[in-house]
Amino acid sequence: MGALTYRQSATAARAVESFDELETARLRLRMFAPGDAFEFSSITRDPEVMRFIGEGGPISQEETAANLRKIVNAFRRRGFGRWAVVHKETNRLVGYCGFSAGVTTPGVELAYLLARPFWGRGLATEAARACLRYAFEELKLPSVSAITRPGNLRSRRVMEHLGMKFLREEVYLSYDCVHYAVERDEFRPDDSTYVLHRSRAASE
Helix, strand or coil: CCCCCCCHHHHHHHHHHCEEEEECCCEEEECCCHHHHHHHHHHHCCCCCCCCCCCCCCCCHHHHHHHHHHHHHHHHHHCCCEEEEEECCCCEEEEEEEEEECCCCCCEEEEEEECHHHCCCCHHHHHHHHHHHHHHHCCCCCEEEEEECCCCHHHHHHHHHCCCEEEEEEEECCEEEEEEEEECCCCCCCCCCCEEEEECCCCC
């Protein structure tokens, strides 16, 4: 599947002025701020969280900060990307959820990562479902993909709960992966809480 198109001119114009944020029943999805690196590093230092991410091991606070700068810059450039996921009850940063957009397969990719104490509560599915709704209703994407390692059964269950279909096994960025996707006309939003907010970006 080639790179997917989206409303690039519209999102580029929006990126100059403001950025969308999402709210679900238990979560708030907002842009990352420079000060998030320390708190987010407590997540990326967990070997279990990072088992299927990148090289498959924890990363340092410096690497985390560099990655967050890339995430923020990409969000500003495209007008969408990966949001920081905040647990509303505790006001704690618990991960990210949103989109990566490459120029080759798989195109626009759904990506999510969650701190281990918050696993098993349906939060990844809750955040990802809101992101898919945003992708299809606001960005008008024709399709969204998701990629993970074959052994990442938790992530694969999230994809299946979202109605994503397994397409194939493939090598992606030199890793053996499984590729899932959902088309816009196949996605069925439910009656779960979904609120769209418009907010200015955090300053550097």
